[in-house]
Amino acid sequence: MMLPIDPAKKNSFQRRISDGDLIIVYERHDNMKAIKVCQGSELQNRFGIFKHSDWIGRSFGSKVLSNKGGFVYLLAPTPELWTLVLSHRTQILYIADISFVISYLEIVPGCLVLESGTGSGSLTTSLARAVAPSGHVYTFDFHEQRAASAREDFERIGLSSLITVDVRDIQGEGFPAEYCGVADSVFLDLPQPWLAIPSAVKMLKQDGVLCSFSPCIEQVQRSSETMRSDFTDIRTFEVLLRTYEVREERMKLSGGDKSGSLGSRPCKRRQPSSGEAIDGRETACSSIMARPCSESRGHTGYLTFARLKCF
Known part of the structure:
Protein backbone atom coordinates (compact mmCIF):
# COMPACT_ATOMS: atom_id res chain seq x y z
CA MET A 1 0.00 0.00 0.00
CA MET A 2 2.92 2.35 0.67
CA LEU A 3 4.26 3.79 -2.55
CA PRO A 4 8.05 3.46 -3.05
CA ILE A 5 10.00 6.70 -3.06
CA ASP A 6 11.97 7.28 -6.25
CA PRO A 7 15.40 8.62 -5.18
CA ALA A 8 15.64 10.54 -8.45
CA LYS A 9 12.52 12.53 -7.52
CA LYS A 10 13.50 13.44 -3.99
CA ASN A 11 13.25 17.16 -3.39
CA SER A 12 16.91 18.07 -2.75
CA PHE A 13 17.79 21.75 -2.49
CA GLN A 14 21.52 21.05 -2.36
CA ARG A 15 21.68 20.54 -6.11
CA ARG A 16 21.99 23.23 -8.76
CA ILE A 17 19.04 24.84 -10.54
CA SER A 18 18.24 23.04 -13.79
CA ASP A 19 16.15 23.78 -16.86
CA GLY A 20 12.55 22.86 -16.03
CA ASP A 21 12.85 23.38 -12.25
CA LEU A 22 10.22 25.27 -10.30
CA ILE A 23 11.75 28.05 -8.20
CA ILE A 24 10.50 30.87 -6.00
CA VAL A 25 11.63 34.30 -7.20
CA TYR A 26 11.91 36.53 -4.13
CA GLU A 27 11.70 40.31 -4.56
CA ARG A 28 10.74 41.10 -0.96
CA HIS A 29 8.91 39.37 1.88
CA ASP A 30 5.51 40.30 0.47
CA ASN A 31 6.32 39.87 -3.22
CA MET A 32 7.27 36.38 -4.41
CA LYS A 33 6.22 34.24 -7.35
CA ALA A 34 6.68 30.65 -8.50
CA ILE A 35 8.38 30.37 -11.91
CA LYS A 36 9.38 27.40 -14.02
CA VAL A 37 12.92 27.82 -15.33
CA CYS A 38 12.99 27.62 -19.12
CA GLN A 39 16.07 28.07 -21.28
CA GLY A 40 15.46 31.10 -23.53
CA SER A 41 12.76 32.66 -21.31
CA GLU A 42 12.94 35.95 -19.43
CA LEU A 43 11.44 37.49 -16.30
CA GLN A 44 10.59 41.18 -16.48
CA ASN A 45 9.76 43.20 -13.37
CA ARG A 46 10.48 46.62 -11.88
CA PHE A 47 14.12 45.68 -11.37
CA GLY A 48 14.77 44.94 -15.06
CA ILE A 49 15.05 41.86 -17.25
CA PHE A 50 16.34 38.56 -15.90
CA LYS A 51 17.35 35.78 -18.30
CA HIS A 52 16.51 32.26 -17.16
CA SER A 53 19.71 31.04 -18.83
CA ASP A 54 21.66 32.99 -16.19
CA TRP A 55 19.90 31.04 -13.45
CA ILE A 56 20.69 27.54 -14.71
CA GLY A 57 23.59 26.00 -12.81
CA ARG A 58 23.30 28.31 -9.82
CA SER A 59 22.57 27.16 -6.28
CA PHE A 60 19.21 27.72 -4.61
CA GLY A 61 19.42 30.94 -2.59
CA SER A 62 21.50 32.74 -5.21
CA LYS A 63 21.22 36.48 -5.76
CA VAL A 64 20.99 37.26 -9.48
CA LEU A 65 21.26 40.60 -11.29
CA SER A 66 19.11 42.06 -14.06
CA ASN A 67 20.26 44.04 -17.11
CA LYS A 68 19.72 47.22 -15.03
CA GLY A 69 21.64 46.03 -11.98
CA GLY A 70 18.54 45.17 -9.93
CA PHE A 71 18.42 41.84 -8.16
CA VAL A 72 16.18 39.03 -6.91
CA TYR A 73 16.82 35.83 -4.99
CA LEU A 74 16.18 32.34 -6.39
CA LEU A 75 14.74 30.19 -3.60
CA ALA A 76 13.77 26.55 -3.30
CA PRO A 77 10.00 25.82 -3.18
CA THR A 78 9.84 24.86 0.51
CA PRO A 79 6.37 24.20 1.99
CA GLU A 80 6.50 27.54 3.82
CA LEU A 81 7.21 29.51 0.64
CA TRP A 82 4.81 27.41 -1.43
CA THR A 83 2.01 28.35 0.97
CA LEU A 84 2.67 32.02 0.15
CA VAL A 85 2.69 31.67 -3.65
CA LEU A 86 0.26 28.83 -4.49
CA SER A 87 -3.01 29.35 -6.37
CA HIS A 88 -5.90 29.72 -3.92
CA ARG A 89 -8.49 27.26 -5.16
CA THR A 90 -9.97 27.22 -1.65
CA GLN A 91 -9.29 28.87 1.69
CA ILE A 92 -5.87 27.68 2.85
CA LEU A 93 -4.10 27.02 6.13
CA TYR A 94 -1.13 29.25 6.93
CA ILE A 95 2.10 28.59 8.78
CA ALA A 96 0.80 29.16 12.33
CA ASP A 97 -2.01 26.61 11.94
CA ILE A 98 0.14 24.20 9.91
CA SER A 99 2.92 24.00 12.48
CA PHE A 100 0.36 23.48 15.26
CA VAL A 101 -1.37 20.69 13.32
CA ILE A 102 1.84 18.78 12.62
CA SER A 103 2.92 19.07 16.26
CA TYR A 104 -0.39 17.99 17.83
CA LEU A 105 -0.98 15.20 15.30
CA GLU A 106 2.44 13.85 16.41
CA ILE A 107 3.57 13.42 12.81
CA VAL A 108 7.12 12.10 12.40
CA PRO A 109 9.06 10.46 9.55
CA GLY A 110 7.42 7.19 8.54
CA CYS A 111 3.86 8.12 9.49
CA LEU A 112 0.87 7.38 7.27
CA VAL A 113 -1.50 10.36 7.21
CA LEU A 114 -5.00 10.64 5.73
CA GLU A 115 -6.29 14.08 4.73
CA SER A 116 -9.64 15.35 3.46
CA GLY A 117 -10.07 17.69 1.67
CA THR A 118 -7.01 18.53 -0.33
CA GLY A 119 -8.10 22.02 -1.39
CA SER A 120 -5.16 24.12 -2.54
CA GLY A 121 -2.62 21.73 -0.99
CA SER A 122 -1.06 24.16 1.47
CA LEU A 123 -1.13 21.77 4.44
CA THR A 124 -0.43 18.71 2.30
CA THR A 125 3.07 19.87 1.31
CA SER A 126 4.07 20.35 4.95
CA LEU A 127 2.58 16.97 5.90
CA ALA A 128 4.65 15.35 3.15
CA ARG A 129 7.89 16.85 4.42
CA ALA A 130 7.06 15.77 7.99
CA VAL A 131 6.54 12.10 7.02
CA ALA A 132 9.52 11.91 4.62
CA PRO A 133 11.43 9.88 3.65
CA SER A 134 9.52 6.68 4.43
CA GLY A 135 6.00 7.89 5.24
CA HIS A 136 3.14 8.86 2.96
CA VAL A 137 0.20 11.26 2.77
CA TYR A 138 -3.06 10.10 1.16
CA THR A 139 -5.25 13.10 0.45
CA PHE A 140 -8.81 13.19 -0.90
CA ASP A 141 -10.99 15.84 -2.51
CA PHE A 142 -14.49 15.44 -3.94
CA HIS A 143 -13.79 18.01 -6.70
CA GLU A 144 -12.08 16.29 -9.64
CA GLN A 145 -10.51 19.39 -11.20
CA ARG A 146 -9.24 20.61 -7.85
CA ALA A 147 -7.66 17.24 -7.16
CA ALA A 148 -6.01 17.24 -10.60
CA SER A 149 -4.59 20.73 -10.05
CA ALA A 150 -3.20 19.72 -6.66
CA ARG A 151 -1.63 16.60 -8.18
CA GLU A 152 0.10 18.76 -10.79
CA ASP A 153 1.38 21.13 -8.10
CA PHE A 154 2.88 18.29 -6.05
CA GLU A 155 4.61 17.00 -9.17
CA ARG A 156 6.02 20.46 -9.92
CA ILE A 157 7.57 20.88 -6.47
CA GLY A 158 8.95 17.34 -6.35
CA LEU A 159 6.67 15.82 -3.68
CA SER A 160 4.60 13.43 -5.78
CA SER A 161 6.49 10.39 -4.42
CA LEU A 162 5.24 11.26 -0.92
CA ILE A 163 1.65 12.24 -1.78
CA THR A 164 -1.23 10.34 -3.39
CA VAL A 165 -4.24 12.42 -4.47
CA ASP A 166 -7.60 10.71 -5.02
CA VAL A 167 -11.09 11.97 -5.90
CA ARG A 168 -13.58 10.88 -3.26
CA ASP A 169 -16.47 12.30 -1.23
CA ILE A 170 -15.25 11.46 2.27
CA GLN A 171 -18.36 12.94 3.92
CA GLY A 172 -20.63 10.64 1.92
CA GLU A 173 -18.47 7.57 1.33
CA GLY A 174 -15.87 7.65 4.09
CA PHE A 175 -12.22 6.75 3.61
CA PRO A 176 -11.35 3.70 1.47
CA ALA A 177 -11.46 0.42 3.40
CA GLU A 178 -7.87 -0.40 2.43
CA TYR A 179 -6.60 2.13 4.99
CA CYS A 180 -8.58 0.62 7.87
CA GLY A 181 -6.48 0.54 11.04
CA VAL A 182 -3.24 1.77 9.44
CA ALA A 183 -3.39 5.57 9.73
CA ASP A 184 -1.28 7.28 12.37
CA SER A 185 -3.19 10.55 11.94
CA VAL A 186 -6.29 11.86 10.18
CA PHE A 187 -6.93 15.49 9.23
CA LEU A 188 -10.37 16.76 8.22
CA ASP A 189 -11.11 20.09 6.52
CA LEU A 190 -14.75 19.60 5.59
CA PRO A 191 -18.03 21.56 5.81
CA GLN A 192 -19.64 18.76 7.88
CA PRO A 193 -16.73 16.92 9.52
CA TRP A 194 -19.02 15.01 11.90
CA LEU A 195 -20.17 12.93 8.91
CA ALA A 196 -16.60 11.69 8.32
CA ILE A 197 -15.64 11.08 11.96
CA PRO A 198 -17.08 7.50 12.14
CA SER A 199 -14.92 6.57 9.13
CA ALA A 200 -11.86 8.22 10.70
CA VAL A 201 -12.36 6.03 13.78
CA LYS A 202 -11.97 2.92 11.62
CA MET A 203 -8.86 4.24 9.84
CA LEU A 204 -6.83 5.19 12.89
CA LYS A 205 -4.37 2.94 14.65
CA GLN A 206 -4.77 2.43 18.37
CA ASP A 207 -3.98 5.74 20.14
CA GLY A 208 -4.10 7.58 16.79
CA VAL A 209 -4.93 11.30 16.64
CA LEU A 210 -7.64 13.13 14.69
CA CYS A 211 -7.74 16.85 13.84
CA SER A 212 -10.70 18.73 12.41
CA PHE A 213 -10.34 22.27 11.03
CA SER A 214 -13.51 24.41 11.05
CA PRO A 215 -14.02 28.16 10.56
CA CYS A 216 -17.20 28.28 12.67
CA ILE A 217 -17.65 27.39 16.35
CA GLU A 218 -20.99 25.67 15.60
CA GLN A 219 -19.08 23.13 13.49
CA VAL A 220 -16.69 22.58 16.39
CA GLN A 221 -19.55 21.94 18.82
CA ARG A 222 -21.24 19.35 16.64
CA SER A 223 -17.96 17.61 15.76
CA SER A 224 -16.92 17.44 19.41
CA GLU A 225 -20.24 15.89 20.34
CA THR A 226 -19.74 13.19 17.68
CA MET A 227 -16.18 12.51 18.91
CA ARG A 228 -17.18 11.83 22.50
CA SER A 229 -18.09 8.17 22.03
CA ASP A 230 -14.81 7.06 20.47
CA PHE A 231 -12.24 9.72 21.39
CA THR A 232 -10.68 11.18 24.50
CA ASP A 233 -8.62 14.30 25.22
CA ILE A 234 -10.81 16.44 22.96
CA ARG A 235 -9.41 19.97 22.76
CA THR A 236 -10.02 22.98 20.52
CA PHE A 237 -7.53 25.76 19.74
CA GLU A 238 -7.58 29.05 17.87
CA VAL A 239 -4.12 30.09 16.74
CA LEU A 240 -3.64 33.85 16.35
CA LEU A 241 -0.35 35.11 14.95
CA ARG A 242 0.88 38.67 15.46
CA THR A 243 3.76 39.79 13.25
CA TYR A 244 6.04 42.72 14.02
CA GLY A 263 9.22 52.29 22.98
CA SER A 264 12.55 52.71 21.20
CA ARG A 265 16.02 52.33 22.50
CA PRO A 266 18.21 55.49 22.83
CA CYS A 267 19.15 57.10 19.53
CA LYS A 268 22.41 56.43 17.81
CA ARG A 269 23.97 59.82 17.18
CA ARG A 270 25.74 60.40 13.91
CA GLN A 271 27.85 63.20 12.53
CA PRO A 272 25.66 66.12 11.41
CA SER A 273 25.52 66.68 7.69
CA SER A 274 25.50 70.00 5.93
CA GLY A 275 22.57 72.17 6.98
CA GLU A 276 21.86 70.35 10.28
Missing part, protein backbone atom coordinates in the same frame (compact mmCIF):
# COMPACT_ATOMS: atom_id res chain seq x y z
CA GLU A 245 8.04 44.91 11.67
CA VAL A 246 11.55 45.79 12.85
CA ARG A 247 13.22 48.62 10.98
CA GLU A 248 15.62 51.51 11.37
CA GLU A 249 13.96 54.93 11.29
CA ARG A 250 15.27 58.49 11.23
CA MET A 251 13.98 60.96 13.81
CA LYS A 252 14.55 64.64 14.52
CA LEU A 253 15.40 65.74 18.04
CA SER A 254 15.39 69.25 19.39
CA GLY A 255 17.14 70.77 22.35
CA GLY A 256 18.14 68.31 25.05
CA ASP A 257 15.75 65.51 24.03
CA LYS A 258 17.94 62.39 23.67
CA SER A 259 15.40 59.70 24.42
CA GLY A 260 14.06 59.08 20.93
CA SER A 261 10.43 58.03 20.53
CA LEU A 262 8.26 55.95 22.80
CA ALA A 277 22.01 72.20 13.56
CA ILE A 278 23.94 71.17 16.68
CA ASP A 279 24.45 72.41 20.25
CA GLY A 280 20.86 72.53 21.41
CA ARG A 281 19.28 73.01 18.05
CA GLU A 282 17.46 70.38 15.97
CA THR A 283 19.53 67.25 15.20
CA ALA A 284 18.78 63.91 13.54
CA CYS A 285 19.38 60.36 14.73
CA SER A 286 18.41 56.81 13.85
CA SER A 287 16.70 54.25 16.05
CA ILE A 288 15.54 50.65 15.72
CA MET A 289 11.74 50.57 15.88
CA ALA A 290 9.41 47.57 16.36
CA ARG A 291 5.68 47.82 15.73
CA PRO A 292 2.86 45.38 14.85
CA CYS A 293 2.21 44.90 11.13
CA SER A 294 -0.90 46.70 9.99
CA GLU A 295 -2.08 43.69 7.95
CA SER A 296 -1.63 40.81 10.39
CA ARG A 297 -4.00 37.89 9.71
CA GLY A 298 -6.65 37.27 12.33
CA HIS A 299 -8.97 34.30 12.75
CA THR A 300 -8.62 31.53 10.19
CA GLY A 301 -10.36 28.66 11.94
CA TYR A 302 -10.61 26.37 14.95
CA LEU A 303 -8.47 23.25 15.34
CA THR A 304 -10.11 20.41 17.27
CA PHE A 305 -7.87 17.48 18.28
CA ALA A 306 -8.91 14.13 19.75
CA ARG A 307 -7.16 10.86 20.59
CA LEU A 308 -8.74 7.50 19.78
CA LYS A 309 -9.77 5.64 22.92
CA CYS A 310 -8.07 2.37 23.76
CA PHE A 311 -10.67 -0.31 24.51
